[in-house]
Every structure is written in structure tokens, then in C-alpha cells.
Amino acid sequence: MMQRIPLGCSEVSASRIVFGTMAIGGAGHDEQRRIDTIRAAIEAGVTCIDTAPLYDLGRCEETVGRAVAGIRDPIQIFTKVGLRWDDPHGDVMFTTRDESGREIAVRRNSRPDSVRIEVERSLQRI
Numbered sequence: 001m002m003q004r005i006p007l008g009c010s011e012v013s014a015s016r017i018v019f020g021t022m023a024i025g026g027a028g029h030d031e032q033r034r035i036d037t038i039r040a041a042i043e044a045g046v047t048c049i050d051t052a053p054l055y056d057l058g059r060c061e062e063t064v065g066r067a068v069a070g071i072r073d074p075i076q077i078f079t080k081v082g083l084r085w086d087d088p089h090g091d092v093m094f095t096t097r098d099e100s101g102r103e104i105a106v107r108r109n110s111r112p113d114s115v116r117i118e119v120e121r122s123l124q125r126i
Contacts, residue, residue, distance in 0.1 A: 002045025007076075014076050018048040021064060025056025031063065038067035042075065052080040053122055054106065057098060061125035068126075077126055081118040082110040089114065 004013040019041040024034045038049065049068070051060050061079065068075050083093060083106050090109035098104055 002047075004047075012076070015045055015047040017046050018050050018078070019046045021049060021051040021060045022055050024063070025060045031066075034063045035067040038064065042068075042071065047074055048076045048078060050078045051126075052083070053118055053125075054080075054083045054085065057085060058121070058125055061122055065126040079122045079126070081115050081122075082108060084109045084114060084118070087114065 003016040005016055006013050019038065021038070024037060041049075049064055051064050053061060055061070064077060068077070084090065085096075085098075085104045085106050087107065087109055089111065090107035092105045093108050095103055095105050
């Protein structure tokens with residue numbers, strides 16, 4: 001049985017192990033296999049899933065949303081904000097390529113308006 005720990009002073013508890021989704025994205029990865037992998041972790045007792053908009057430029061969050069569909073209540077999804085590839089504001093942290101091979105700049109942007117936009121978009125994707 002997976003060990004659970006309290007989250008801060010709340011009544012919420014979470015699995016001690018967190019499933020990170022950064023490595024399951026990328027071109028050429030089978031979507032159903034990614035979903036099956038997340039669900040296998042959940043079946044093993046993992047309740048925490050870590051993701052971010054930057055992982056596979058939003059597609060990892062979409063995959064997480066499909067994987068937890070119908071079983072959302074026991075799952076905690078942790079996502080992050082502050083790195084944008086779709087906004088010209090902020091300092092460039094690094095460059096990467098999108099799925100079509102076009103170079104894109106990833107910028108640091110934690111302005112309040114940017115955080116609100118990222119949270120809303122993450123909620124839509126998940």
C-alpha cells in the first residue's frame with residue numbers, strides 16, 4: 001500500500017511518490033501508452049501528478065486530463081507557471097523547437113496577468 005502524507009496543515013493527504021510527466025511527452029510518443037502509464041501509477045496508489053504547461057508545450061497537461069477523466073477526485077495535480085513560449089515578455093531562459101521544428105524562445109514571466117492566463121489555460125487543458 002502506498003504511504004500517504006498530509007499536505008501542510010490541510011486535511012488533504014497525498015501519496016509519498018509523485019508521478020512526473022515531463023519525460024512522457026514529445027513527438028512520436030503514443031498517446032494511449034502515456035495515458036496507460038499514468039493510470040498504472042494511479043492503480044499502484046500514486047495520487048499526485050506533477051506537470052507543467054511547458055512540458056510538450058501543453059500536451060502533457062492534456063494527456064493528464066484524459067488519463068484522470070472519471071477518476072479525478074482522489075488525484076492531486078500539481079502544475080507550474082512562469083515559463084512561457086507564447087508571450088514576448090520576460091527574459092529568455094532557453095530556446096527549443098516546437099513539433100514542426102520551428103525555434104521558439106522560452107521566457108521567464110511571473111507577472112500576475114501572465115500567471116492568471118497560465119492557470120486558466122492549464123485548467124482548460126487538464
